[in-house]
Amino acid sequence: MVGRRALPKAFKESLCAQWSYRCAVCNGRFTTRELQADHRVPYRVSGEALELAPEDFMPLCPSCNRAKSWACENCPNWDRRIPSECQTCLWGSPQQYLHVATIPERRLHLSWSGNDEVDDFEKLSARARAEEATVAELAKRLIRNPKGE
Structure with missing residues (x-):
């Protein structure tokens, strides 16, 4: 593991393009500038991998990133630090998850446009x-x- 690092601009742009400039959680469409490249498993839980891998990150809009921060900081796994538990959470795998901060729960984000x-x-x-x-x-x-x- 290495210390926390700044993500290269090209990495973030590629990640956003891979997700069609949509937030991984709410599926809203945003600009690259608005989206934040977020660790699927919080840095506090698993640290930083040696290699920068797109599958370890997802784009989040500011609102979902704040919600994830609050949920993770109040999750029992924040102190246990078991990466596999984060990988099966809404906040780590929003397309396929088993729980939300260790609680069996499912969420549906709907928008009317x-x-x-x-x-x-x-x-x-x-x-x-x-x-x-x-x-x-x-x-x-x-x-x-x-x-x-």
């Missing part, structure tokens, strides 16, 4: 308020019981 989708969201939101639920609670209920029976 454009006038038609925003209108759909507003309808869903109004229905949720009428049913005294959050949009997330209503969506889960609709997935469990799509016919509303």
